[in-house]
Amino acid sequence: MTSHNINCIGVLTSGGDSQGMNAAVRAVVRTALNFGIEVYGIYQGYHGMFLGGDYIKKMEWDSVSGILHKGGTIIGTARSQEFREREGRLKAAKNLVEKKIDNLVVIGGDGSLTGANIFKEEWPDLLKELKEKGELSDQQVKDHPRLKIIGLVGSIDNDMIGTDWTIGTNSALKRIVDAIDIIESTAASHQRTFIVEVMGRNCGYLALLSALSTGADYVLIPESPPQSDNWEQEMCDSLKASREAGKKESLVVISEGAKDRKGNPITSNYIKDVLKEKNGEEARVTILGHIQRGGPPTAYDRYMSTMVGYEAVKYLMKSKKDERSVLIGMKKNKVKTAPLMESVKLTRSVAELEKKGDFKKAVKLRGTTFQETLEIYKSIQQSLSKNKKRNGLNILVMNASGPAPGMNMAVRAAVRYGIDKGHSVFGVKNGFEGLIKGNLTEMEWMEVEAWTSLGGSALGTNRRTPAHQDFYLMSKNLENFHIDAILMIGGTTGYKTIYEMFQKRRDYPKFNIPMVCLPASISNNLPGTSVSIGADTALNNIIDAVDKIKESAIAQNRTFVVEVMGKECGYLAMMSGLATGAERVYIPEDGIALKDLKRDVDLLTDMFLSGKSLGLVIKNESANETYTTQFVSALYEVEGGDLFDVRQAILGHLQQGGSPTPFDRIIATTLGTKATEFLIRKAKQKENDCVAIGIEGGYVSFMDLVDIPKIYDMEHMRPKEQWWYKLKNIAGIFEKNSPGK
Numbered sequence: 190m191t192s193h194n195i196n197c198i199g200v201l202t203s204g205g206d207s208q209g210m211n212a213a214v215r216a217v218v219r220t221a222l223n224f225g226i227e228v229y230g231i232y233q234g235y236h237g238m239f240l241g242g243d244y245i246k247k248m249e250w251d252s253v254s255g256i257l258h259k260g261g262t263i264i265g266t267a268r269s270q271e272f273r274e275r276e277g278r279l280k281a282a283k284n285l286v287e288k289k290i291d292n293l294v295v296i297g298g299d300g301s302l303t304g305a306n307i308f309k310e311e312w313p314d315l316l317k318e319l320k321e322k323g324e325l326s327d328q329q330v331k332d333h334p335r336l337k338i339i340g341l342v343g344s345i346d347n348d349m350i351g352t353d354w355t356i357g358t359n360s361a362l363k364r365i366v367d368a369i370d371i372i373e374s375t376a377a378s379h380q381r382t383f384i385v386e387v388m389g390r391n392c393g394y395l396a397l398l399s400a401l402s403t404g405a406d407y408v409l410i411p412e413s414p415p416q417s418d419n420w421e422q423e424m425c426d427s428l429k430a431s432r433e434a435g436k437k438e439s440l441v442v443i444s445e446g447a448k449d450r451k452g453n454p455i456t457s458n459y460i461k462d463v464l465k466e467k468n469g470e471e472a473r474v475t476i477l478g479h480i481q482r483g484g485p486p487t488a489y490d491r492y493m494s495t496m497v498g499y500e501a502v503k504y505l506m507k508s509k510k511d512e513r514s515v516l517i518g519m520k521k522n523k524v525k526t527a528p529l530m531e532s533v534k535l536t537r538s539v540a541e542l543e544k545k546g547d548f549k550k551a552v553k554l555r556g557t558t559f560q561e562t563l564e565i566y567k568s569i570q571q572s573l574s575k576n577k578k579r580n581g582l583n584i585l586v587m588n589a590s591g592p593a594p595g596m597n598m599a600v601r602a603a604v605r606y607g608i609d610k611g612h613s614v615f616g617v618k619n620g621f622e623g624l625i626k627g628n629l630t631e632m633e634w635m636e637v638e639a640w641t642s643l644g645g646s647a648l649g650t651n652r653r654t655p656a657h658q659d660f661y662l663m664s665k666n667l668e669n670f671h672i673d674a675i676l677m678i679g680g681t682t683g684y685k686t687i688y689e690m691f692q693k694r695r696d697y698p699k700f701n702i703p704m705v706c707l708p709a710s711i712s713n714n715l716p717g718t719s720v721s722i723g724a725d726t727a728l729n730n731i732i733d734a735v736d737k738i739k740e741s742a743i744a745q746n747r748t749f750v751v752e753v754m755g756k757e758c759g760y761l762a763m764m765s766g767l768a769t770g771a772e773r774v775y776i777p778e779d780g781i782a783l784k785d786l787k788r789d790v791d792l793l794t795d796m797f798l799s800g801k802s803l804g805l806v807i808k809n810e811s812a813n814e815t816y817t818t819q820f821v822s823a824l825y826e827v828e829g830g831d832l833f834d835v836r837q838a839i840l841g842h843l844q845q846g847g848s849p850t851p852f853d854r855i856i857a858t859t860l861g862t863k864a865t866e867f868l869i870r871k872a873k874q875k876e877n878d879c880v881a882i883g884i885e886g887g888y889v890s891f892m893d894l895v896d897i898p899k900i901y902d903m904e905h906m907r908p909k910e911q912w913w914y915k916l917k918n919i920a921g922i923f924e925k926n927s928p929g930k
Contacts, residue, residue, distance in 0.1 A: 197291070230246050731753055
């Protein structure tokens with residue numbers, strides 16, 4: 190791809206709003222300005238492009254200040270009937286050329302992106318007609334022969350083929366899960382059934398993942414309708430069986446586009462009537478509606494939108510003049526491009542497949558993650574074999590190291606998957622301390638029912654590393670309980686202990702069983718995985734706290750130095766810095782030098798002299814032993830003089846607490862299920878693999894523990910290569926107070 194100099198970019202948001210659009214707009218504006226490119230915000234989407242004038246405004250660095258945490262879109266969005274007609278697009282083309290805009294970043298859904306591509310294809314003819322009418326000069330037409338389009342998908346539905354996540358989906362999912370958690374508490378109090386309807390059009394992504402995250406009893410989605418013609422009775426029987434097994438409430442999640450296999454719509458009110466008729470139960474219906482679109486974006490939607498917005502500008506700078514329209518999205522945790530119209534065409538084909546009844550292909554087009562999630566949900570929630578006689582293996586599950594939100598969800602998945610396959614699962618109280626003392630109990634299906642939203646570790650955990658004499662007691666208890674496999678869910682202490690058990694197999698033959706380490710640590714510093722359970726919740730806890738801290742500084746000239754956890758890994762600091770718009774981030778990987786502090790004092794001084802009233806610095810707890818948070822704060826306070834004052838905020842253990850986010854629940858369920866499946870297979874084959882499970886490149890992977898030293902920095906307890914560290918270049922741009930500084 191050859192370089193092509195560009196002078197001006199237009200950015201617009203179109204269609205329905207979604208959380209994270211502002212982060213994408215901010216990224217486009219500031220990246221463009223950083224590279225010396227003019228950028229215009231097109232207000233009210235295509236309608237503003239049609240109207241022109243003040244609806245197409247030149248953007249400056251400060252035009253997008255203070256918007257990361259805001260829902261919706263500051264440049265607005267509107268339907269435009271005029272733009273649907275050629276005459277409207279003719280006027281829009283003139284308005285763009287008059288501003289010298291022939292590069293567009295369009296943030297919207299499939300309809301908005303299709304409209305952009307039509308506009309691109311018509312562009313040469315539109316300009317030719319404008320020239321013939323005398324509305325554009327020969328030079329203007331010559332200077333803007335083509336229109337280039339970059340599409341960023343802004344849609345809570347997550348229905349676009351070509352990207353794993355669309356802007357706003359993660360936030361909408363969190364809104365849904367938070368609402369269901371609240372609903373379930375009142376449902377349990379009254380022992381009621383609730384039917385919750387969520388958005389999604391022809392895509393069941395939000396319904397499926399929220400059902401998995403909340404432990405819903407039944408889910409109805411467009412891509413996978415009930416298989417039986419008697420599904421209503423089967424659903425009622427399933428809900429009744431759960432109540433008889435001890436569950437206090439029932440929950441049905443339904444996508445707004447749900448249909449049966451014949452194409453007949455399934456509505457929430459229809460489900461309500463069925464439950465009344467067949468179970469004699471007065472169910473309650475909650476239609477969440479636009480609450481799913483509103484409110485501040487999650488951490489993921491902030492930094493993901495920032496990443497794709499940055500890449501959109503970079504792509505325009507590299508692309509050829511005749512480049513076809515592209516979509517920029519996320520694939521397996523990396524920013525990727527895809528042909529825009531091919532992605533739109535495939536997206537729309539899913540709805541056609543559903544109409545034809547080809548549901549298998551519709552599910553396949555949604556991707557591997559969608560397929561696997563659907564199968565996992567069926568195994569651990571809608572299973573009909575939870576009361577099956579257990580005459581198989583004895584699997585031990587435990588937590589170790591510090592608590593991480595999502596640990597309970599991983600245990601829940603392991604227990605239910607193991608029982609579903611006819612095996613017994615034993616829980617260990619208080620980690621390796623419990624294994625040493627023999628505190629093992631067999632776990633039951635309903636015992637873990639309410640663990641979906643539970644923070645901390647219900648089994649208990651600690652950071653104790655077993656002493657030499659403890660390994661004999663651990664071996665003895667494994668023998669006493671006839672344990673065939675071990676699943677350890679935790680952090681570095683757990684990994685080290687399992688590795689020691691592996692090394693001591695010659696001395697303790699009972700350790701010759703398959704063992705899996707499952708990553709659970711808010712620091713996201715474990716080997717063999719790009720993401721650890723708990724890190725997403727911690728990150729969202731941080732941005733929630735920082736949003737409140739920033740609000741407290743309104744109308745005051747103040748800099749906040751916020752200390753976050755992470756041990757020797759800067760993940761939380763870097764990602765929260767991107768997600769909150771911090772002026773500076775200090776991480777252990779880079780350390781802190783005196784010259785850095787001097788530069789940053791100058792940066793803050795320039796900021797406040799230029800009229801800013803708030804500064805934000807994020808610092809990892811271990812960034813530097815000498816230049817502590819207290820030291821940095823005191824230095825800023827002295828150097829700030831009368832210009833600004835300084836406050837420090839050490840967030841502490843609030844980062845570890847609270848209900849796990851949907852992302853952590855989903856990852857925990859996926860890894861818990863896959864790890865248990867692995868242990869069952871290996872134990873049956875009499876193999877004693879000792880591995881770490883994780884997610885690499887978007888896929889579940891297993892790594893032998895003996896290979897950990899090759900990829901892991903044992904001194905600093907973090908991977909030698911960390912995917913997120915590459916985002917430092919992007920963060921460097923947004924740390925600047927203004928381009929060129």
